[in-house]
Structure formats: C-alpha cells, structure tokens
C-alpha cells in the first residue's frame with residue numbers, strides 16, 4: 001500500500017453556529033486520486049477549503065479536528081496547528097494547491113493571461129519576469145495550449161475548456177505535490193470534460209501529483225479515481241476503492257447516485273433521480289440524515305445517526321450494515 | 328394553417344470577433360440551419376458549447392435577428408406580421424434559459440413574479456378564472472408544491488432545482504405554443520436533472536406544446552422517447568439528424584460518434600479502453616476550417632473534406648448526415 005500523504009480526522013466545520021461537517025475523516029495516499037463525491041451543498045468545497053485553510057472568517061473548525069500532512073514522507077504536521085505565516089510560506093500553493101470551483105468566470109477579464117501568471121508569481125515573491133514567462137510557457141504547453149498566443153490573450157478570447165487549462169497551469173505554478181480539483185469539469189460540456197480528464201491524468205504522471213477530485217457527478221470518477229468517498233450532509237457515508245463503489249455499492253445513497261446516471265440506449269429503465277431535496281443543514285432530520293429520501297429506511301434510521309464503521313473492504317455509515325441492530 | 332408551429336429556414340447569424348487591434352473578423356455562429364417543429368412535438372438540439380445552439384434558439388424566439396433566413400410561426404413569417412399577429416406570436420413563444428438567474432428578478436417573491444406575468448397578460452380575463460388560481464396551478468404543475476410553501480420566498484431562498492422550476496413556471500404560465508428550453512438542467516446535479524426533464528416533458532405533453540430542447544447532454548433526450556427528433560450541431564451547422572434512438576445507438580457522423588464516446592461511463596474498467604476520438608478542441612471563431620467544419624479534427628478526413636463543405640443529405644428515411652464519407 002502506498003504511504004499516506006494526508007490524513008483528515010474528525011473534521012468539524014461550523015458556519016456561524018450551523019454545523020456543516022460532521023467528523024469527516026479520510027486518508028489520501030501519495031500518488032493516488034481520491035474522489036470526494038456528493039450532491040451540491042453537501043460540504044465538499046468546505047472540506048477542501050479547510051485543508052487549504054481558506055475558510056471564510058465566519059467559519060470555525062472544531063477542537064478535535066486535525067489534518068495531518070506528510071511532507072516528503074517525514075513526520076506529519078497538523079496543518080490546523082501551523083502558524084499562518086508558516087502555512088502560507090511552506091504549504092499553500094507550494095505543497096497543496098487547488099483548482100477552484102467556478103473559477104472560469106473568476107479570471108480577471110481586464111488583464112491578459114500573462115499578467116495572471118505575473119500576479120500569481122508576485123504573490124510569492126517571484127519578480128523576475130523572464131523566469132515567470134519561462135515557467136508559464138512550460139506549463140501552458142504542458143496543458144496543451146498554444147503558449148505564445150494564450151499568454152497574449154484576454155480571458156474572454158478563450159473558450160471554457162481553454163480557461164480551465166489556464167487555471168490548471170496556474171495551480172501548478174509553484175510545483176505543488178497535492179492538487180485539489182474542485183468540480184474541474186462541471187461547467188464544461190461532455191467533449192471538453194473528456195479532454196480535461198485526459199489532460200489531468202497526463203499531468204499527474206508527468207509531475208508526480210496526488211489529486212483530490214471533488215465532483216457531484218459520480219459517473220466521472222469511474223474514469224480517474226483510485227478511491228472514492230461518498231459524502232452526504234457533511235458526513236462521509238461510504239468509502240472504498242473505485243471498483244467496490246461501482247461494482248458493489250452498499251450505501252443506499254451511493255446506490256441512488258449510481259442509479260441517477262442515464263445509460264445510453266436503455267429507454268425502459270430511465271433513472272428516476274433521487275426523490276426529495278438535498279439535506280438542509282439548518283434543519284437536519286434526526287437519525288440518519290438520508291432517511292427522508294432513503295427507500296430502505298426503518299425505525300432506527302429515524303432515531304439514531306449511524307456511525308461510520310469499517311467492514312474491511314469499505315467504510316460505511318448505514319444501519320443496514322451496523323453490527324449491532326437494535327430490535 | 329401549417330402543421331409546423333415553428334419553421335426556421337436557412338438561418339445565418341453572423342457575429343464579429345476581434346482579431347487584434349481594430350480588426351474585426353466576421354464568422355457565422357449559425358450557418359444555414361433549417362429546422363421545423365411540428366405541433367405538439369419535441370426536437371432536441373445537441374452539440375458542445377459554442378456550436379450556435381443558443382443563438383439559433385434565440386432567432387426562433389425573435390430575440391435575435393438573423394443575417395439571412397426566415398422564421399415562420401404557424402406558417403407565417405415573423406418578419407412580416409401585423410402587430411396583432413406579432414403580439415400573438417410573442418406570447419406564444421417562450422424561453423427557459425440555462426441560468427435561471429438570467430430571467431428571474433431576485434427581488435420579487437415567487438408568487439409576485441408569477442402574478443406580474445399573469446396580470447400583464449390579463450390571464451384571468453383570458454381564461455375567466457381567478458388570477459391566484461392560475462399562479463397556484465402553474466406552481467403545482469412545475470413541482471413548487473404546495474404553493475403556500477414557496478409563494479412568499481425570494482428566489483435566493485430556493486435551491487437550484489426549485490429555481491429552475493420557477494423559471495419553467497414563468498415560461499409556461501402563458502401556455503405558449505412553442506418553448507425553447509436552453510440547457511435547463513446543465514447547472515443541476517445528476518440526481519435532480521431527471522426530475523426537471525420529466526416535469527418539462529409532462530407539461531409539454533399535457534399542454535400540447537412544441538418544444539426545442541437544447542442540451543449538450545444527449546442522454547437526457549431519452550426521457551422524451553426513442554422516436555424524438557434530434558439535430559446535432561457543430562460550429563453553426565447541423566451535421567446529423569435522426570431520432571434519439573438512431574443517434575444514440577447508431578451514430579453516423581464522426582462528430583456524433585465523438586460526442587457519444589465522450590459521455591462518462593460509470594464503469595472503472597472502461598478507463599483503459601476509452602479514447603478521445605477527435606483531435607484537439609473546438610477551434611475559436613477565428614480558426615474555423617474551410618470545407619467541412621470538422622475537417623481539422625476528424626480522424627477520417629480526406630482531401631475533399633478540407634475543400635468542400637458537405638451538404639446535409641438524406642441517408643435513410645428520417646436520417647440526414649452532412650459528411651463526405653456518406654454522400
């Protein structure tokens with residue numbers, strides 16, 4: 001088994017007084033692609049922001065939470081305990097980087113792509129323009145763009161797929177080892193989505209990267225992930241290898257997500273979608289947060305929150321698989 | 328009166344892109360597209376972003392004037408109507424945009440927003456019923472139910488799916504004869520897409536509407552039934568026409584094949600065999616190839632493809648393809 005790179009433990013995050021993450025824990029190993037999957041609003045971006053320590057002021061992390069990072073295989077540091085100046089000097093962008101959700105429209109429309117690279121470099125004290133352009137050229141070529149032309153372009157002159165490539169290149173600027181990809185293909189159409197996924201796989205080999213891929217689209221992760229964590233209402237509800245998740249899913253929510261993927265040419269069994277609305281953190285139901293939408297829910301599901309237990313081949317939080325059933 | 332509710336004939340829409348300082352180069356965002364939608368029927372328009380789908384849809388709603396071509400509503404040119412006829416057409420031709428925020432006033436409550444439209448068009452007099460009943464009725468039909476729960480909410484208090492339902496209600500409260508739904512589910516999670524598509528489908532059937540459903544997610548068209556007509560568009564041209572069944576199970580045009588091959592497959596084994604069929608990515612308006620629009624990316628392109636644009640030709644009953652390989 002590969003050595004660990006990141007261990008998230010008991011991560012609790014509150015916005016004001018509303019608890020959004022509940023004891024989130026997972027481990028990412030060096031060189032793998034870990035996918036975090038769940039419907040919009042379940043807490044995926046919050047998890048990523050906690051790791052990169054860019055949560056908004058109003059957010060609070062629980063006292064028992066820790067995020068261990070194994071830099072160069074050395075003893076782990078708890079990222080949550082590191083002083084901010086150290087974190088921003090040694091970790092953020094240099095070790096751990098992120099391609100932000102929805103950032104396609106966040107590129108400053110008034111400056112050229114080359115200026116975006118200069119700004120990124122300047123924020124890290126690199127001022128030698130020639131050096132910056134050289135690196136930008138390398139990276140833009142690595143993401144399969146015509147570097148000369150793109151450096152001189154404004155964001156509006158680039159298609160969605162091209163902008164996403166630029167954002168990936170920017171995220172790689174300081175040579176990070178671990179990259180969080182937050183919905184990297186969501187705003188793109190299927191063909192561009194495919195191209196970006198192919199590119200991400202290639203970059204991973206080329207630069208020896210580890211990914212955390214965040215998406216609400218479970219079908220996508222079959223193509224790239226090694227392990228998958230399924231999140232519902234701020235909790236990991238099932239976690240296993242990509243094969244177990246797709247060939248032998250056990251949690252009713254995982255099963256429901258997989259069933260909502262339409263199959264080509266199967267007109268008889270069109271997916272129904274998951275009934276009801278995604279959980280609302282301001283009024284979570286008692287018991288298992290998925291119970292109002294779960295076809296398997298029984299009495300205990302309405303009363304007790306199922307704990308995340310280890311079944312050997314997976315972790316799962318569901319009363320159907322709890323060892324001791326209350327009768 | 329014609330059987331076609333909407334008939335677009337040989338539509339050309341020309342835009343300009345900046346090609347350097349003070350230079351603007353024209354390109355045809357829609358290039359000779361003809362499409363007819365019969366009374367009570369659904370036509371799917373698919374293709375990746377930038378192919379001209381929205382532009383074409385807007386032409387049929389007279390939100391955009393084409394450079395060339397004609398649009399007939401119930402057999403009569405919309406550019407040659409009496410003001411009475413034109414008013415009738417405008418009420419009868421409605422738009423459901425991709426981004427619900429584009430059509431919704433953020434500062435009007437759900438009930439008020441719908442009431443505004445009902446009042447403006449004097450729907451109570453038209454149907455001889457109480458105006459609030461009209462509002463409640465449409466809310467229930469689009470799934471904002473029970474209406475009391477939503478009527479006093481602001482759009483930002485709705486979830487993504489609910490907001491899209493509101494934008495469907497806005498378009499359909501007028502019981503139009505013709506609706507353009509422009510990627511209404513693109514911004515939604517897979518688990519919610521099915522429900523929205525089914526809502527639109529059921530209302531279309533019930534009201535006997537004619538629908539142009541624009542999407543890059545070809546699998547969603549399956550909800551409209553295997554015999555639904557589909558047009559595949561790329562760089563302003565229709566490259567293939569057929570039924571959903573034909574297009575999904577037996578794609579002919581290389582572009583359609585690529586589009587289908589790009590759909591994520593929820594099976595981890597597939598990752599080792601899947602390929603990207605087309606070279607590069609969609610060219611910018613400045614770099615469109617001459618001859619066939621796909622000739623710079625097509626793996627089958629021959630000399631003639633680079634020289635002459637292929638015409639859309641009937642290859643079998645109900646099946647049209649624009650490709651030199653099949654003519």
Ligand SMILES: Nc1ncnc2c1ncn2[C@@H]1O[C@H](COP(=O)(O)OP(=O)(O)O)[C@@H](O)[C@H]1O
Pocket residue numbers: 015020038039040041042043044045046047056058281
């Ligand atoms: N800055 C914030 N202030 C208050 N609530 C927030 C903030 N950011 C996110 N949330 C809430 O936290 C929950 C999880 O959000 P997020 O982590 O963005 O989910 P995801 O990335 O899975 O879509 C949502 O209910 C969202 O509304």
Ligand SMILES: Nc1ncnc2c1ncn2[C@@H]1O[C@H](COP(=O)(O)OP(=O)(O)O)[C@@H](O)[C@H]1O
Pocket residue numbers: 342343344356374375376377378379380381382383612
């Ligand atoms: N108002 C406009 N001015 C100039 N170019 C435009 C305008 N609207 C759209 N375009 C361009 O026309 C092409 C087709 O756009 P669009 O109809 O939005 O495609 P789709 O809906 O298939 O994504 C794109 O290259 C787009 O950038």
Ligand code: SF4
Pocket residue numbers: 580581582619620621622623625626627628629632637649650651652
């Ligand atoms: S006409 Fe030629 S280039 Fe165009 S799609 Fe057909 S084979 Fe490919």
Ligand SMILES: [Mg+2]
Pocket residue numbers: 041044045046101182
């Ligand atoms: Mg998110």
Ligand SMILES: [Mg+2]
Pocket residue numbers: 376380381382509
């Ligand atoms: Mg569009």
